[in-house]
Amino acid sequence: MLEIIRIHNELLGTYGDRGNSDVLQYRAGLRRIKARVIDISYLDAVPRTGDIYLLGGAEDAAQLLSLQALRKGSILAKAASKGAVVLAICAGFQLLGTKYQTRDEEFAGLGLLDVETTPGDKRLVGDIAVKSTLFAEPLTGFENHSSVTTLGADVQPFATVISGNGNGVANLDGAMDKNVFGTYLHGPVLARNPEFADLLLERALGEALNPVNDELADEYAKWRRALIK
Amino acid sequence: MRSLKLRLAISIAKTASATSRLLGHKGETLPGRILLAIEPEAISLLAQGKEVILVSGTNGKTSTTKAVAQIVSQLGDVATSGSGSNLAWGAANALMSPAPYAVLEIDELHLPSIIAQTDPTIVLLLNLTRDQLHRMHEVKRVADRWHVECSEATETIFVADIDDPYINYAIVNAQNVVRVSFGGRNHADGAVCPRCGSYLSWVRGNYSCICGLTNKINELKFKKGSAAYRNAILANIVGEIVGANPVEFDKSALERTVTKEISGKKAHFRLTKNPASWTEALQADLHPDVILVLNARQVDGIDTSWLWDVSFKVLKGHRVFVTGERALDMAYRIHVEGIESTVVTNVDEALAQCAGNEVSVLSAYTAFFELVM
Numbered sequence: 001m002l003e004i005i006r007i008h009n010e011l012l013g014t015y016g017d018r019g020n021s022d023v024l025q026y027r028a029g030l031r032r033i034k035a036r037v038i039d040i041s042y043l044d045a046v047p048r049t050g051d052i053y054l055l056g057g058a059e060d061a062a063q064l065l066s067l068q069a070l071r072k073g074s075i076l077a078k079a080a081s082k083g084a085v086v087l088a089i090c091a092g093f094q095l096l097g098t099k100y101q102t103r104d105e106e107f108a109g110l111g112l113l114d115v116e117t118t119p120g121d122k123r124l125v126g127d128i129a130v131k132s133t134l135f136a137e138p139l140t141g142f143e144n145h146s147s148v149t150t151l152g153a154d155v156q157p158f159a160t161v162i163s164g165n166g167n168g169v170a171n172l173d174g175a176m177d178k179n180v181f182g183t184y185l186h187g188p189v190l191a192r193n194p195e196f197a198d199l200l201l202e203r204a205l206g207e208a209l210n211p212v213n214d215e216l217a218d219e220y221a222k223w224r225r226a227l228i229k
Numbered sequence: 230m231r232s233l234k235l236r237l238a239i240s241i242a243k244t245a246s247a248t249s250r251l252l253g254h255k256g257e258t259l260p261g262r263i264l265l266a267i268e269p270e271a272i273s274l275l276a277q278g279k280e281v282i283l284v285s286g287t288n289g290k291t292s293t294t295k296a297v298a299q300i301v302s303q304l305g306d307v308a309t310s311g312s313g314s315n316l317a318w319g320a321a322n323a324l325m326s327p328a329p330y331a332v333l334e335i336d337e338l339h340l341p342s343i344i345a346q347t348d349p350t351i352v353l354l355l356n357l358t359r360d361q362l363h364r365m366h367e368v369k370r371v372a373d374r375w376h377v378e379c380s381e382a383t384e385t386i387f388v389a390d391i392d393d394p395y396i397n398y399a400i401v402n403a404q405n406v407v408r409v410s411f412g413g414r415n416h417a418d419g420a421v422c423p424r425c426g427s428y429l430s431w432v433r434g435n436y437s438c439i440c441g442l443t444n445k446i447n448e449l450k451f452k453k454g455s456a457a458y459r460n461a462i463l464a465n466i467v468g469e470i471v472g473a474n475p476v477e478f479d480k481s482a483l484e485r486t487v488t489k490e491i492s493g494k495k496a497h498f499r500l501t502k503n504p505a506s507w508t509e510a511l512q513a514d515l516h517p518d519v520i521l522v523l524n525a526r527q528v529d530g531i532d533t534s535w536l537w538d539v540s541f542k543v544l545k546g547h548r549v550f551v552t553g554e555r556a557l558d559m560a561y562r563i564h565v566e567g568i569e570s571t572v573v574t575n576v577d578e579a580l581a582q583c584a585g586n587e588v589s590v591l592s593a594y595t596a597f598f599e600l601v602m
């Protein structure tokens with residue numbers, strides 16, 4: 001049984017990112033792999049046994065609450081060091097860094113990714129397309145944030161930006177380190193890009209997946225790619 | 230006495246309105262724009278001497294504004310915004326009328342500036358939930374702006390549905406507030422206290438915070454019910470304040486529903502534009518044939534990620550057709566929830582394939598207007 005842990009969706013669920021877990025479960029199901037989505041609220045302890053942990057986008061106050069709760073026991077960092085898959089979007093991605101700043105304050109992040117986030121001077125809103133070396137085709141999504149995220153030496157960029165902004169610097173989007181992935185792509189990103197969902201499942205299972213034929217998923221991803229300007 | 234400049238501006242704007250109508254437009258945006266271009270102070274000048282009532286919120290603005298206008302019309306002529314034209318120029322256009330009362334629907338982001346300009350007698354605040362985030366960015370951002378303006382408008386009476394924590398926060402420092410609660414209603418975006426940033430405690434759809442923000446009140450506490458029911462009560466409370474008698478409303482009058490006969494079939498259209506309104510619409514009785522229409526233009530919200538925050542499970546067992554410019558966004562979203570649909574090019578094509586004679590059509594904002602208005 002694959003355990004997909006949806007962390008603080010009531011806080012980190014502002015931009016539809018809960019769909020990422022639905023898509024993972026669905027695509028596992030297409031291969032007859034049993035997967036369970038476990039919702040962990042701010043008041044719950046984060047389980048140590050998860051195979052995939054998901055964090056989404058949030059407003060400022062919600063992001064801070066989530067950070068405070070996730071600091072307890074450093075469970076995410078421990079799980080990641082044992083090889084668990086972590087996918088974090090937007091505010092969730094910022095939380096995984098070493099630190100992030102708001103207009104008024106600076107916070108130490110959870111330290112899963114060697115990135116730092118500072119406030120930018122404008123809101124970055126719109127469709128985004130990126131190219132990651134992990135995939136043959138570009139990925140598409142929607143971004144809505146006003147921060148700039150800078151990568152340190154110990155982390156790889158997740159992708160380069162084709163159109164849109166991503167991290168807001170160096171034409172890069174997101175970051176990755178082993179099985180930990182951060183990106184600014186909402187959409188939800190795994191709905192718009194099924195190959196990314198499959199990659200996360202493979203990483204979690206530690207083996208290659210059987211190909212599946214889900215025509216609608218492929219048609220949808222292809223259609224969204226065709227709209228890239 | 231209106232100044233020469235204002236009178237001139239009105240006269241030009243009215244001519245433009247007539248021309249615009251001749252050309253087949255509804256003619257509500259253009260004259261207001263012209264008026265404001267010639268006289269930027271027009272809204273505040275025209276509001277002087279009028280009893281102004283403003284209605285705002287994410288969902289239910291248009292229908293509740295109509296209800297309030299109908300109630301207030303017992304007392305005298307009412308100037309009102311027609312078809313959801315709720316930005317500054319829509320207000321300017323409506324205010325050109327000599328009517329002693331003005332009941333205006335105002336866009337959430339424009340509300341603070343319109344309050345400052347019109348010095349309204351009453352402002353009715355319905356709800357704040359996620360909508361058009363590419364424009365609003367965050368719900369909290371809108372609530373912060375309301376909070377500042379509501380605190381400053383010391384002459385205005387705010388009628389507020391405080392079951393929504395963002396509304397309660399908006400009016401928490403206002404001088405004159407009529408707080409209304411129906412209770413028992415969760416808020417999909419209400420996990421964090423908008424006032425102090427703490428985690429809100431929710432019990433059976435009622436909230437309280439360590440900072441004191443709560444929807445528990447002793448008076449004006451009604452039983453829980455649909456959005457249409459709540460908005461009818463809120464509209465009548467506004468009416469009572471200005472001295473009008475209560476009016477009973479047909480449920481459909483306070484829902485954005487329109488029934489249209491198309492090629493021998495009865496299509497029941499309902500406006501669905503964000504997670505809250507979709508969720509409300511999916512709780513209603515639906516016909517076996519359901520058509521979902523999704524667009525993603527500016528007023529629809531150009532990002533459709535929020536579809537994943539709506540559960541479409543109730544559509545299981547229905548025959549579902551999907552259309553609109555973003556039909557595939559919808560088709561794939563419900564596919565993952567186990568609901569297969571037929572993607573068609575337009576509503577007419579869907580209707581032709583519907584088995585029943587009555588069909589439910591849940592439609593995005595821009596599509597709703599094109600199909601129904």
